[in-house]
Amino acid sequence: MSKSHLIFAGFALLLFFAIVASMALGEAMLSPVEIWAAICGAADESSRIIFFDIRLPRTIVGLFVGVGLGASGAVMQAYFRNPLAAPGLLGVSSGGALGAVLALTFGGWFGIYTVPLASVSGAFLAIGAVILLARKGASPEHLLLAGVALNALFGAVTSFILSASAAQTHLNAQILFWLMGGIENRTWEHVWMAAPGILLASILLLPLGRPMNLLALGDSGAQSLGVDVRRLRWQLIVLSTVLTALATAVGGVIGFVGLVVPHIIRLLDGPNHRRLVPLSMLGGASLVLLCDLPTRFLGAGTRLGVITSLVGGPFLLWLLRKRPC
Amino acid sequence: MLKAAALSVDGRLYNISLEVHAGECAAILGPNGAGKSTLLNALAGLLSASGGIYWMGEELERIPYIKRGRMLAWLGQESAAEFAFPVRDVVAQGRFAHGDDNQRIDEAMAAVNISRIANRAVTELSGGERRRVFIARALATGAPIQLWDEPASCLDVRHTLEVYALARGLASGGACVLVSLHDIRAAYRFDRLIVLDRGKLVADGPPHDILTAHLIRQVFCVETRFLTSLVPELPDGEYI
Numbered sequence: 056m057s058k059s060h061l062i063f064a065g066f067a068l069l070l071f072f073a074i075v076a077s078m079a080l081g082e083a084m085l086s087p088v089e090i091w092a093a094i095c096g097a098a099d100e101s102s103r104i105i106f107f108d109i110r111l112p113r114t115i116v117g118l119f120v121g122v123g124l125g126a127s128g129a130v131m132q133a134y135f136r137n138p139l140a141a142p143g144l145l146g147v148s149s150g151g152a153l154g155a156v157l158a159l160t161f162g163g164w165f166g167i168y169t170v171p172l173a174s175v176s177g178a179f180l181a182i183g184a185v186i187l188l189a190r191k192g193a194s195p196e197h198l199l200l201a202g203v204a205l206n207a208l209f210g211a212v213t214s215f216i217l218s219a220s221a222a223q224t225h226l227n228a229q230i231l232f233w234l235m236g237g238i239e240n241r242t243w244e245h246v247w248m249a250a251p252g253i254l255l256a257s258i259l260l261l262p263l264g265r266p267m268n269l270l271a272l273g274d275s276g277a278q279s280l281g282v283d284v285r286r287l288r289w290q291l292i293v294l295s296t297v298l299t300a301l302a303t304a305v306g307g308v309i310g311f312v313g314l315v316v317p318h319i320i321r322l323l324d325g326p327n328h329r330r331l332v333p334l335s336m337l338g339g340a341s342l343v344l345l346c347d348l349p350t351r352f353l354g355a356g357t358r359l360g361v362i363t364s365l366v367g368g369p370f371l372l373w374l375l376r377k378r379p380c
Numbered sequence: 381m382l383k384a385a386a387l388s389v390d391g392r393l394y395n396i397s398l399e400v401h402a403g404e405c406a407a408i409l410g411p412n413g414a415g416k417s418t419l420l421n422a423l424a425g426l427l428s429a430s431g432g433i434y435w436m437g438e439e440l441e442r443i444p445y446i447k448r449g450r451m452l453a454w455l456g457q458e459s460a461a462e463f464a465f466p467v468r469d470v471v472a473q474g475r476f477a478h479g480d481d482n483q484r485i486d487e488a489m490a491a492v493n494i495s496r497i498a499n500r501a502v503t504e505l506s507g508g509e510r511r512r513v514f515i516a517r518a519l520a521t522g523a524p525i526q527l528w529d530e531p532a533s534c535l536d537v538r539h540t541l542e543v544y545a546l547a548r549g550l551a552s553g554g555a556c557v558l559v560s561l562h563d564i565r566a567a568y569r570f571d572r573l574i575v576l577d578r579g580k581l582v583a584d585g586p587p588h589d590i591l592t593a594h595l596i597r598q599v600f601c602v603e604t605r606f607l608t609s610l611v612p613e614l615p616d617g618e619y620i
Contacts (some may be wrong), residue, residue: 061391067556137462138463265476267464272465272470275421275424275426276514278425278445279425279448279454280474280517280521281446281447281450281477283445288392321463321464324465
């Protein structure tokens, strides 16, 4: 078994462990036997409700949020040829955040769907604005600068709404909670909202690993070797936006996953995107699910986005010390 | 095999017409900013230009990208690498349009003497080593048209001579080779010189015919004395 196979097996095992832990742990503990009984329809009523209505949708949402953010991070880093690029670089996350904050503040007509829909709309409006502003052939440099400008703009508006609503404690807390990310109280509606899009975008992304390798060493070189670079760049932007927008819509703003996961995998397995992209999906899903566990026990203040950064940051620093890149 | 008809690039290249045939080893010569890289990039289809470009009789615009990758290899002036790909993976990229061919990849690495560093990360290499990795990537394509922009930049004298010998070897095998140069002294190693100055073609022919003191003064603004001086050569019959 080669090193790459071992790394794949290791990440698959880690994800399996994270999924089981996510279904088992919480205020009411479910043993693996009880989980299996619930799956087979042999569990008692309360176990079944906990498993199917609370744990399973939460786990599936976490899984897809992690897959989306991990893959999107790997894509953005190849797109900008920069290992420090992250899914939110082009304003997709901050656009999504602003959309959600506006929906939380002013309400909407779509019930449970209002915030996610507003978030997806904000994310797509943001990427549309970035592309429109960048124009000039939408070169990576123009896109990056337009993204920086819009991130600042959206961030300012979000902060303004947050401070303007300071007197409304409940609304303020709701906005803050959303901005720090979380997958508690997620329902099957959230699963159906995010999972199909993230699954489809991930499947479409997998065959692009090889051309992404060429792109990572330069546009002209890639094009001369047979890659339609313009088309590839569009595909990557669209797929990355779909992944980030849907992940943000159902999970809020979860920082660091898209930055740290591809980085860790590159340090362990090298930069080959044919492996980096699927491994980032497995790693992203594992990180989100594992980081969600402490939020179930440590009280309302511990948000998923806070834990991912608290865990991911030191882990990356430790890896960098061990193996400088 | 490679043809440009009234090729112009906005403000950088004016009305260039030329043909390079199979088996020809030609060099583009000119001072900094003369348009050497622009001409190579335009011929490779990497920047938009007016006029016609034809590869093996086919109009470039009509050739799908993947087929372009099989017909032409382009070596850029920069050999930057942000990600730590192993050397062999970078060389193997040359086979993107064809499908992997381990023998060709190994031969390409051997040709520029990088087989022993096949597993090292490209980011850890010296400038000259990295340059040879990208030359090997161009060789691995096996493409019949080879366009190399300043292939000898960063290379020591031995590797410089090897690269020019490689270019000549490819042409002898039937390829159409076009290399850009800034060093006048290397010009005599090529069958044909295409001299550019401020985006215009000012001379085209065998180096012994066209490289006169007058042309050099006109293009490079230097005086020339044709003397015997130190001329390094590869040992007879050896170029690896």
